[in-house]
Amino acid sequence: MLAVCYPRCSTCRKAVKWLEDNNIEYTYRDIKTDNPTEEELREWHAISGLPLKRFFNTSGMLYKDMHLKDRLPDMSEDEQFRLLASDGLLVKRPIAVSDSKVLVGFREAEWEAAFK
DSSP states (O other): OEEEEOTTOHHHHHHHHHHHHTTOOOEEEETTTSOOOHHHHHHHHHHHOOOGGGGBOTTSHHHHHTTHHHHGGGSOHHHHHHHHHHOGGGBOSOEEEOSSOEEESOOHHHHHHHHO
């Protein structure tokens, strides 16, 4: 499993602690220094079954500074994927990626159902 996180994010720290407490092996990836590529985001989006908007970190300062709440509805999917790939801080985290599942954000019950 791949855990895509931001070290300063308290939710990411909770997710990592949950993985360790449950003895789930994972590879840690810092979303700021090694941000997801457009191709990875497209693949993860397809596997997740989630709306693309769920991949945006809507509570982040960059999202707010760029006024994306107003801009996203007028952007094509291609534009949104390019934007997400441009800066890891635009991407909602943590992201848990396994062979058959992609979870965005940390909800303990959801992770438990998916990975235990």
